[in-house]
Amino acid sequence: MTRRSAPVPQSNDISLVDAPAALDQLDPLLQHRGRLGALVLLSGADALSFSRLKSLLDETDGNLGAQLRKLEEAEYVSVKKEFVDRKPTTWYSLTDCGQRALRRHLKAIESLLRASNL
Amino acid sequence: MTDVTQLRQDLQFVRGAVARRGHPGPGPASIYFLWAGYVLIGYTLIDFARAASGWFFLIGGITGGVLSWQLGKRWAMRIGECDMALAWRSLLHWAGGIVLAVIAMIALSAVILPLRQQAYGGQILVVLIGMVYFLAGVHFDRNFLWLGPLLMAGGVLVGLVPRYGWTAPGAVIALGLVLAALVPARGRQHSQPPSE
Numbered sequence: 681m682t683r684r685s686a687p688v689p690q691s692n693d694i695s696l697v698d699a700p701a702a703l704d705q706l707d708p709l710l711q712h713r714g715r716l717g718a719l720v721l722l723s724g725a726d727a728l729s730f731s732r733l734k735s736l737l738d739e740t741d742g743n744l745g746a747q748l749r750k751l752e753e754a755e756y757v758s759v760k761k762e763f764v765d766r767k768p769t770t771w772y773s774l775t776d777c778g779q780r781a782l783r784r785h786l787k788a789i790e791s792l793l794r795a796s797n798l
Numbered sequence: 799m800t801d802v803t804q805l806r807q808d809l810q811f812v813r814g815a816v817a818r819r820g821h822p823g824p825g826p827a828s829i830y831f832l833w834a835g836y837v838l839i840g841y842t843l844i845d846f847a848r849a850a851s852g853w854f855f856l857i858g859g860i861t862g863g864v865l866s867w868q869l870g871k872r873w874a875m876r877i878g879e880c881d882m883a884l885a886w887r888s889l890l891h892w893a894g895g896i897v898l899a900v901i902a903m904i905a906l907s908a909v910i911l912p913l914r915q916q917a918y919g920g921q922i923l924v925v926l927i928g929m930v931y932f933l934a935g936v937h938f939d940r941n942f943l944w945l946g947p948l949l950m951a952g953g954v955l956v957g958l959v960p961r962y963g964w965t966a967p968g969a970v971i972a973l974g975l976v977l978a979a980l981v982p983a984r985g986r987q988h989s990q991p992p993s994e
Contacts, residue, residue, distance in 0.1 A: 713808040717815045724819070729878030736815045764875045771880070789805065796802050 705788035707781050709754055714739055714747045719756060719782045722774040727760070730770040748772060756781055819879075826873040829866045830979030834972040836862050841920070841968020863893070891937060895930030902926055924953030924967040931974065941978045949974045 710716045717737050722728055728736075734744050751757045756778030760771045774782070836858050843851035870888070874880050903923050932946025952970040959966040 711808075713811045716808060717812045720812050721815055721819060724816070725879055725881045726883075727880040732878030736818050738815075738818075769875075769878070789809070792805065793802070 703788070703792070705784055705791070707785040707788075709750060709756070710781065710785045712747060714744065715751055716785070718744075718748060718751065718772070719774060719778055722757060722772060723779065723782060727771040727773045729764075730772065733772065751778070754778075754781075826869055827979035829869050830975045832862055832865060832869070834975035834979075837975070838968050838972040841964045841971075844964040844968075845962045846965075863889075888938065891934060892930070895933065896927065899923060899926035899930055918957065920964045920967040921953050921957050924956065924970060925950045927971060928953055939978065941981050945974045945978055 710719065714737055718733055721733060721736055730744070730748070733739075733748070734741065737744060739747070748757065748759075752759055754777075755775055757772045758775050760773070762769055762771070840851060840855050840858060843854050867885075867889070870885060874885075900923070903919060903926060906922060907919065928946050928948075928950035930946075931942045931949050933942075935942030935944070935946055949970060952974075953967060956963075956966040956970060
């Protein structure tokens with residue numbers, strides 16, 4: 681008895697790949713690369729300032745501010761404002777909720793990439 | 799609909815950001831100057847005012863530790879990156895390494911007669927601290943990868959100095975720390991704080 685092999689996807693479109701569970705696990709909020717980048721960077725430190733995130737992500741003030749506000753509203757990051765060398769500095773930290781969301785999202789990406797043979 | 803190509807581009811973007819962050823590095827150069835001064839003064843005191851050296855090492859060591867912590871914290875604030883795990887790792891490396899080096903020297907002096915007679919003690923200590931330097935190179939600052947072996951070689955060579963057996967090793971360690979502070983290392987690439 682011969683086993684029939686699974687059909688090979690002909691496109692880069694993930695929807696052709698049989699990985700519905702992984703797709704469900706993708707966090708819509710983290711499908712923006714700026715927000716994903718911010719969370720990944722925050723996962724490697726206790727806190728990063730707005731200016732540090734801006735220089736690392738190479739984003740404009742307005743764009744980064746808007747993305748971080750969305751993460752803050754979802755309670756993925758916490759915000760603290762203080763003066764450093766008499767200059768106002770905004771610090772961002774990853775919350776437990778953000779940590780869990782990031783882990784789930786990265787796991788889903790990994791499953792999708794594996795399913796698409798990348 | 800999620801496109802794999804888009805996903806891959808996003809991941810490359812994130813990877814680029816993480817690569818730009820690099821390694822936060824060992825901290826500001828001022829910490830290195832501080833400890834260079836501490837070592838030079840302390841070791842010189844052993845040769846010229848032995849009674850005062852013990853107090854100097856005790857009080858200076860504690861003060862230097864607190865000052866280093868404050869300088870490191872201030873530096874982290876300025877570059878906009880707070881990483882307590884790295885701070886603790888640095889503290890454990892240097893404090894633990896120096897304590898282990900001193901314990902090893904004391905243990906060696908218990909079994910080796912010339913050490914008990916206070917000969918070669920400075921040399922042994924410098925060689926052991928050279929190993930601590932080398933491990934700092936592995937973990938924090940690439941400069942120490944060459945400074946460590948250089949210090950170990952220096953520790954052996956100071957045995958040729960006929961007088962001031964402690965001042966000479968102290969000068970070698972201090973010189974090593976000053977060099978580590980002055981030579982730009984891959985680990986110290988974020989010395990300029992970004993503007994907000």
